[in-house]
Amino acid sequence: MSSRKKALLKVIILGDSGVGKTSLMNQFVNKKFSNQYKATIGADFLTKEVIVDDRIVTMQIWDTAGQERFQSLGVAFYRGADCCVLVFDVTAPNTFKSLESWRDEFLIQASPRDPDNFPFVILGNKIDLDNRAVSAKRAQQWCQSKNDIPYFETSAKEAVNVELAFQTIARNALAQETEAELYNEFPDQIKLNANDNGRNRDGDNCAC
């Protein structure tokens, strides 16, 4: 099946306003950002194709609109996300402290099936600036304490680690998908029907 080779990942970028989320996306997708839809629907979208282990993966990246805390989409924004990218600004300690609540917010709103293993990635952005205030060590420690979330130090401005970070995001999200596949949650059509019949019979037994 050729469609097995294709995949589409919904990626959400969260973090305080001004940490560089939009810039990171632009850097990755290599586009001047258009702000096409932000004002109307409180979100914007970019897509990019990447290749991961010879699979073509389309990343559908969801960016919030400016007023992050009040973003209007609510649950719909988070629904069915495959990966969540949390961004902070290494020169602004407050934005680092917020990570915890962004993560919680995501887990509450998206309520993924297996929250402990949901793929997050943390990006400490703006490492090109001199006035750094959050050390790499501190960030790494926090990531470790959260079930070993991968951590990258990036600069959207100078294109440091951006490509690598997004590659990892795609890879980790895909890994999750294949894992779920192994458990084979959905038997194929015909088998499902067999299950249906089986269930009916069970129902009968109960009714007796």
Add this chain to the structure above:
Amino acid sequence: MASTSKDVPAVVIQDNPPDDLEPGACHDSILNPTDSFEEFASEMSSSLQERNISLATKSSTISEIQSEIGENSAPMKPTKSSDDLQTKDESISASTSNSNLTEQNGDDTDTEKDDYLQSPELVNKEKHVFILSSAGKPIYSRYGNEDKLAGLCGVIQALVSVVEEQNQDILRSISTNDCKAVFLVKGPLILVAVSKSDESETQLVLQLTYAFNQIVSVLTLTQLNRIFEQRRNYDLRRLLSGAERLIDHLLIFMEKDPAFLLGAVRCLPLPEKARENITNAIQTTCNKIRDLVFAIMLAGNQLITLVRMKKYTLHPSDIHLLFNLVRSSESFKTAESWTPICLPKFDSTGFLHGHVSYISEDCQACLLLLTVQRDAFFPLSQAKHTIADKLRRSNCLVAINDALNRNEELPTTNPLKHIGIPEIRHFMYKCKSTAQLFTSDPISLDKLQDYRLRHKEGGDIMEKKVEKLSDIDYVRNYRKFCSSIHCTSTPAKLIFRSNSCDTILAWVTNGFELYVTFDPLMEKDQAIKAVDRLLKWIKKEEQRIFIMHAPTF
């Protein structure tokens, strides 16, 4: 142009339905009588909460049958009391929640648009259809590559959600000067049509509903819901690979065949005796097969006969899906097939199992034997061969081929010539009680052949005028008359419109719907006289044109 709506002086007069039965009517029907617009009438007027419960589990007809034929010893009790879609229209009109946004026109000077949206495979199409998951992941696009439309799908999901979550309302449509976008949220899916055609919002909703039902037909509603309950990020394309083709065909089919517009089924015109023989052959052969629910014979998107288990009838829309399945599956031609089929109106929760095969190499009629038994291939295969032999011996195959090849000698091949009313150019007639349809120029097989060629191509807006109108063009012209007649607030009974291009009469009674195109500038009396003769002819030929019996096993 054949007609412009500006010059439509709609005349509305009271009709007096004739006392005797209208042409094509009979006391028992194999099909559920429908008003094709009833469904979207209820769809359009449902509120957010109603929508959320409307897809809850219905009782399963299939398990009902299984228990009746003793498959299960005790009668099945559905776990949830049924919230039947049919009864839903009673609760309508509670709220007319309509978020009909009008375009504010993107005066954002952000010129950098997504390039792909401007690519030749997407621009200038008359109608787009997009299907996505409620997470905003693309599932299907009629044109182009849905992967590359992931951004657009995000926007669609966000639009739908903003209206839903902020305004507690439903986004139904967005209109711009030359284009309308119609939205339908069904269970875990969002379906969108973006159209520059003159189809009404309700007609577009109907098409989206069909597309949804096509997906249900492949997966069952139960499975579809379960998948997204378990994993909201699921990429449904993985389960639908191969079904994309079915949706492609269905969308083209719907634009061409008025059967969809009218919620009716075309029958292959056959001599009464021939149809009787075919039905008999099926009945006598299948009488003893306990689990058989429906035996359906069809050819060229027309129904030849349908024999059914007592108590169960089929909805025209389920038949349309079967037509579409047969039409778009080349593989049925080369081998007997055994395939699970869910008929959403009949039972959206489970599969029937279908033995599907063409009657013989020299006859393009296809026989579907649908059962609730999972492993009945061999007995049904046996039955098929017996039926085929019987049909050959009784010359039924010849009769079918004559009809399919549109033998000149048959009155139904060229009805207008046969009727002898030269001023009539085209007509289509639906008998409401039996949900059957007859048109003066049935879409021929060869015209449908180009379905395949047009796959994923074509669909561009055409400027050129055609000299000779085809069935499809006439039907296009009827669309807006059809809308006025089915308009829920002020339905018209009779519309007469005459201008220098043509004259169109649309008439609906309790028993039938009739659409006729005449020469230009006809007087009303004249037209009504002609219609009278037309109805007499249909009545005279009804046994040939329609299926007038509702045989059971």
